[in-house]
Structures are given as structure tokens and as C-alpha cells.
Amino acid sequence: MTPAELRAACRAGRWVRPTSGLCDGFVQANLMVVPAEVAFDFLLFCQRNPRPCPVIEVLEAGRVEPASARGADLRTDLPRYRVYRDGRLAEERTEVSGLWRGDLVSFLIGCSFSFEEALQGAGVPLRHLEEGCNVPMYRTAVPASPAGRFRGPLVVSMRPIPAALVPLAVQVTGRYPRVHGAPVHVGAPGSLGIGDLSRPDFGDPVEIREGELPVFWACGVTPQAAALASGIPFCITHAPGHMLVTDLRNADLAG
Amino acid sequence: MTPAELRAACRAGRWVRPTSGLCDGFVQANLMVVPAEVAFDFLLFCQRNPRPCPVIEVLEAGRVEPASARGADLRTDLPRYRVYRDGRLAEERTEVSGLWRGDLVSFLIGCSFSFEEALQGAGVPLRHLEEGCNVPMYRTAVPASPAGRFRGPLVVSMRPIPAALVPLAVQVTGRYPRVHGAPVHVGAPGSLGIGDLSRPDFGDPVEIREGELPVFWACGVTPQAAALASGIPFCITHAPGHMLVTDLRNADLAG
Numbered sequence: 138m139t140p141a142e143l144r145a146a147c148r149a150g151r152w153v154r155p156t157s158g159l160c161d162g163f164v165q166a167n168l169m170v171v172p173a174e175v176a177f178d179f180l181l182f183c184q185r186n187p188r189p190c191p192v193i194e195v196l197e198a199g200r201v202e203p204a205s206a207r208g209a210d211l212r213t214d215l216p217r218y219r220v221y222r223d224g225r226l227a228e229e230r231t232e233v234s235g236l237w238r239g240d241l242v243s244f245l246i247g248c249s250f251s252f253e254e255a256l257q258g259a260g261v262p263l264r265h266l267e268e269g270c271n272v273p274m275y276r277t278a279v280p281a282s283p284a285g286r287f288r289g290p291l292v293v294s295m296r297p298i299p300a301a302l303v304p305l306a307v308q309v310t311g312r313y314p315r316v317h318g319a320p321v322h323v324g325a326p327g328s329l330g331i332g333d334l335s336r337p338d339f340g341d342p343v344e345i346r347e348g349e350l351p352v353f354w355a356c357g358v359t360p361q362a363a364a365l366a367s368g369i370p371f372c373i374t375h376a377p378g379h380m381l382v383t384d385l386r387n388a389d390l391a392g
Numbered sequence: 393m394t395p396a397e398l399r400a401a402c403r404a405g406r407w408v409r410p411t412s413g414l415c416d417g418f419v420q421a422n423l424m425v426v427p428a429e430v431a432f433d434f435l436l437f438c439q440r441n442p443r444p445c446p447v448i449e450v451l452e453a454g455r456v457e458p459a460s461a462r463g464a465d466l467r468t469d470l471p472r473y474r475v476y477r478d479g480r481l482a483e484e485r486t487e488v489s490g491l492w493r494g495d496l497v498s499f500l501i502g503c504s505f506s507f508e509e510a511l512q513g514a515g516v517p518l519r520h521l522e523e524g525c526n527v528p529m530y531r532t533a534v535p536a537s538p539a540g541r542f543r544g545p546l547v548v549s550m551r552p553i554p555a556a557l558v559p560l561a562v563q564v565t566g567r568y569p570r571v572h573g574a575p576v577h578v579g580a581p582g583s584l585g586i587g588d589l590s591r592p593d594f595g596d597p598v599e600i601r602e603g604e605l606p607v608f609w610a611c612g613v614t615p616q617a618a619a620l621a622s623g624i625p626f627c628i629t630h631a632p633g634h635m636l637v638t639d640l641r642n643a644d645l646a647g
Contacts, residue, residue: 177432177497180439181450195436197540242432285452 140206140382144214153216153231155271155378157250164205164316164387165380166193166245167357168215169364170233170373173198176242178285182363183244185282189291189359191247191315193385199239205383212237217376219361224368233373241373246357247316248380249294251387252309256296259309264297264343271378272296273337274356278330281359289366292356293321295334297349306352315390322353329353339377395461395637399469408471408486410526410633412505419460419571419642420635421448421500422612423470424619425488425628428453431497433540437618438499440537444546444614446502446570448640454494460638467492472631474616479623488628496628501612502571503635504549506642507564511551514564519552519598526633527551528592529611533585536614544621548576548608550589552600561607570645577608584608594632 138146140163146152156165171179176198183190194205201211212234220227220236249272253263265272272294279291298306303323311319322329334351335342339358345351364372375381393401395418401407411420426434431453438445449460456466467489475482475491504527508518520527527549534546553561558578566574577584589606590597594613600606619627630636 173432177428177435180432180435181452184435184439184447184450192439195439197436 140384141208143382144206144209147216148210148213150231156216156380156382157271157378158266160382161254162387164193164383164385164390165248165250166383167248167360168211168373168375168381169244169246169360170211170241171369172371173240173242175286175369178287179244179360181284182281182287182360183246185284186359188317188321188355189281189357191317193245193247193315193383196243198242200243201237203245203383205245205385206381207384209381211243211381215375215379215381217379219374219376221361221364221369221372221374223370224365226365229376236373245381245383246360247390248357249317249354250380251316251390252313254387255309255313256306259305261298261302261306261309265341268343270341270343272340273334273342274339274358274377275331276338276362281363286369287363287367289359289363291321292339292359292362293329293353294356295351295353297343297345298352299349303350303352310354312391317355317357320352320354324350326351395639396463398637399461399464402471403465403468405486411471411635411637412526412633413521415637416509417642419448419638419640419645420503420505421638422503422615423466423628423630423636424499424501424615425466425496426624427493427626428495428497430541430624433542434499434615436539437536437542437615438501440539441614443572443576443610444536444612446572448500448502448570448638451498453497455498456492458500458638460500460640461636462639464636466498466636470630470634470636472634474629474631476616476619476624476627476629478625479620481620484631491628500636500638501615502645503612504572504609505635506571506645507568509642510564510568511561514560516553516557516561516564520596523598525598526595528589528597529594529613529632530584530586531593531617536618541624542618542622544614544618546576547594547611547614547617548584549611550606550608552598552604553607554604558605558607565609567646572610572612575607575609579605581606
């Protein structure tokens with residue numbers, strides 16, 4: 138399936154599942170849509186938190202066709218969306234056309250799926266892909282840098298990595314600063330404020346085997362945690378794992 | 393002189409000259425101050441033009457003390473300022489306290505002085521320092537990516553580099569993506585739309601010797617060219633070459 142074909146399938150309601158493993162080689166993006174009145178605050182939040190929020194593209198108010206996905210429509214071409222109102226998850230939907238307004242500013246944010254291809258290419262196994270589930274994600278006790286009305290915890294994704302491969306995993310992902318880059322933390326989940334790895338806040342739990350360390354990367358769900366923590370009146374995001382697949386190549390994002 | 397001492401000298405009116413070569417090892421920054429109503433547009437302009445406009449820090453509306461220069465006051469602690477009104481250079485001053493308003497948002501943008509230290513350390517000679525003048529800067533025919541009300545030409549700085557040292561100069565500056573990074577162009581000024589290297593648009597002309605190539609880096613004066621080209625009603629900047637000296641270390645900006 139090409140990215141354009143997948144987007145058309147989403148638009149037609151024929152694809153409503155996670156996008157992990159689809160359209161090999163193409164960049165997938167987190168979505169955050171906010172009213173223009175808080176767009177400066179959110180762009181500043183991204184600028185101050187480049188690890189969890191690396192900006193791939195910003196669409197000006199009212200625009201729905203990204204330069205990185207010509208012919209796409211952000212209102213329909215993701216498999217699943219979340220709508221937050223006043224700091225609460227209000228609903229999950231498969232399109233948001235009926236909610237669209239001319240003052241909405243859309244942000245596409247880099248996603249770790251891009252560097253997972255590079256990790257696999259380097260021979261680093263990825264447990265959530267082996268188990269056929271979504272990557273586990275956790276709210277941490279580490280605050281993201283606040284900006285205007287946006288504040289909240291850093292969210293991280295976790296991949297169990299065999300101890301001998303940890304340096305390789307750091308080096309490979311460090312080449313991709315536009316998709317979260319190197320890990321923010323290796324081992325010791327307690328020092329991030331994560332109590333129980335078997336109970337992620339987003340995504341699915343995965344097995345950690347003898348001789349493996351939990352390795353943590355900054356995660357593009359951080360804006361959703363900020364929307365919850367900050368009580369932002371209204372925003373639309375992708376549902377975790379249900380990304381926009383763009384026409385950019387992962388190779389284009391290597392630093 | 394420490395950065396704090398230099399800033400105090402600026403504040404007292406005792407230093408009103410360019411800052412090139414001062415406070416070795418510390419990051420110097422371009423300044424752009426805009427009203428809140430165009431702050432999103434300008435931050436997006438920076439996001440879309442990371443080579444000329446690498447953001448070091450953004451101060452929210454009304455704030456004048458940067459995190460990167462504790463105790464400083466942006467209204468007084470640069471040696472010289474420019475004030476633009478309606479797309480024209482209105483005046484040049486040594487402080488802007490009397491013009492300050494609570495809705496002004498300040499941007500600190502990386503400056504090539506940071507990588508010049510690394511170039512010199514690698515044995516690359518810098519002509520404008522040898523000649524004791526400001527680096528020459530040119531408006532190009534290459535448009536920066538527009539964002540909202542901001543549009544204008546890419547501005548570049550030029551350093552003549554001996555042909556054999558060009559690859560080294562590219563590699564050394566490429567390690568500093570937060571201060572313009574690698575050159576945008578080597579040789580052939582005509583293809584950038586630069587007609588006469590002896591007549592820079594900002595700064596001073598320098599000699600280009602036999603066996604040297606003109607090498608061009610994206611320049612932090614690009615926002616000033618955009619203020620002119622876009623007819624922004626009001627903004628305050630540093631005067632070219634007269635930078636804010638921060639307490640950050642150049643080494644902190646290496647990629």
C-alpha cells in the first residue's frame with residue numbers, strides 16, 4: 138500500500154486500525170490541532186521540548202492539506218482521532234470533518250515509527266512488533282518545559298533492549314533528531330516516576346526478558362498529556378498509534 | 393570581560409561597538425522583538441527556516457530577562473539596536489527602554505560567531521577578523537519559506553576560504569546546527585543572485601585572494617530582511633554585529 142492509498146482507505150472508513158508497520162520507509166506523524174488563539178503557545182511548547190515534539194510541519198489556520206502529503210485531508214485521512222475539551226478526553230472518532238473550524242492550526246510531529254525501521258535494519262529487535270501490539274507509553278514525573286498555557290509531563294515510549302545492544306540503539310536513534318532522537322533514559326524506570334512497567338498509560342504492555350533493559354524515548358503523545366494537564370478548551374489529535382502517513386521518506390529525516 | 397560585565401557596560405552606555413571577538417567561548421545571539429499579534433507568524437517563520445533562524449530562546453510577552461543571560465535586560469544590554477516601522481528602518485539606538493511594551497515577544501537566534509571559534513580552532517582563517525571588520529552579509533535571490541505575514545529573502549554571510557580547506561569548513565560548521573550549521577552554498581555568488589561581493593548589504597567588504605572560494609552561510613539578519621520586505625508595523629532588533637552575549641557556552645551548541 139502506498140501512503141496515498143492508505144490515506145484513501147482511512148478516508149473511506151476502510152482502515153481504522155493502528156498504522157505501525159504500514160507503508161515501509163515513509164514518515165508517520167503525530168497530529169495536534171489547536172485553535173489559533175493558543176497556536177503560539179503550542180508552537181513554543183514544541184520549540185522548548187524538541188525531543189518529544191519535533192515539528193515536521195505546521196499548517197496555517199484552516200489549512201487541511203499538508204505539504205508532506207499532497208492531496209491528503211487532515212480531517213479524514215488518519216484512521217482514528219481523539220477530541221479533547223477542557224482538559225478531558227471527550228470522544229474518539231474516525232473523522233473530524235464535522236468539528237472543523239477556520240481557526241484551527243494543525244501541527245505534524247515526528248513519530249518513533251521512523252527510527253524503528255533503522256533500529257530493525259541495525260539488528261535491534263523490537264518487542265512490540267514481535268508481539269503485534271502498540272508500543273507501551275508512560276507519563277513520567279519529569280515535567281516538560283512549559284510554554285504559555287501548555288504544561289504537562291514528559292511522555293516516553295519504552296522498548297526492551299538486550300543490554301549488549303543498548304549503545305547501538307542509542308547511536309542509531311541519535312541520527313534521527315527530527316523523530317525524537319536518542320533515548321532520554323536507560324533502565325531505572327523508578328527515577329522517571331514510572332511505578333509499574335506492566336501498566337502503560339497509553340499503548341500495550343510488553344514482556345521484558347532476562348538481560349534486557351527498558352529504554353525510554355521521548356514520545357509524541359506528550360502534547361496530548363499537555364492538553365489534559367493544561368485544560369486546553371479544545372484540541373484534536375490522532376489516537377495513539379493511529380498516525381498520519383506522509384509522503385516523506387524516513388531517510389530524509391536522518392541528521 | 394565576562395558576559396555579565398559586557399552586558400553591564402552596554403547598559404551603562406560604555407560599550408556601543410560590535411561584539412565580534414568578545415567574551416571568547418560564549419554564545420552571542422541575534423535579537424528579534426515583535427508584537428504578540430505576529431509572534432506566532434514569526435516563530436513559524438523560524439521553524440520553517442531553521443538554517444538562518446535557529447531559535448536559542450523565546451521570551452514570552454513582556455519578559456526582558458533571558459534564561460540564557462540571568463540578570464540581563466534585553467532593553468539595555470545590547471550595544472546597539474535597530475527599530476523597524478512599517479517595513480522601514482526607523483532608527484538606530486543604544487537602548488530601547490522607552491519603546492518597550494507589555495505585548496512584545498523576544499526571540500534570541502543563533503549567531504555565526506559561535507562557529508567561528510570552532511573554525512579558528514580547526515585552523516581555518518577568517519578574513520574579516522584578520523581585517524578587523526564586520527563579516528560581509530548579502531541579500532540573496534533565494535526566498536526564505538514564508539510564514540503568515542513574514543516573507544523575504546534569505547540573507548547569507550560570506551567568508552573567503554582557501555579551496556583546500558572548504559571541506560573542513562563544511563564539516564566543522566555542520567556540527568553546529570543551532571548556529572546556522574553547514575554552509576548553504578560554495579562559490580558562484582551569481583547563482584544566489586549576488587552581483588558584486590565588494591558591495592555587501594550589511595557589514596563590510598573583505599578581500600578574496602587567489603585560490604580562495606567565497607563560502608556562504610545562512611545568516612541571522614534574515615529576520616531583519618523579512619521585517620523590511622513584509623512591512624511588519626513594528627519590531628526591534630540588534631544592529632548587525634552588535635549582539636546579545638549570553639552565558640551559554642559555544643560548546644553547548646555542538647550537535
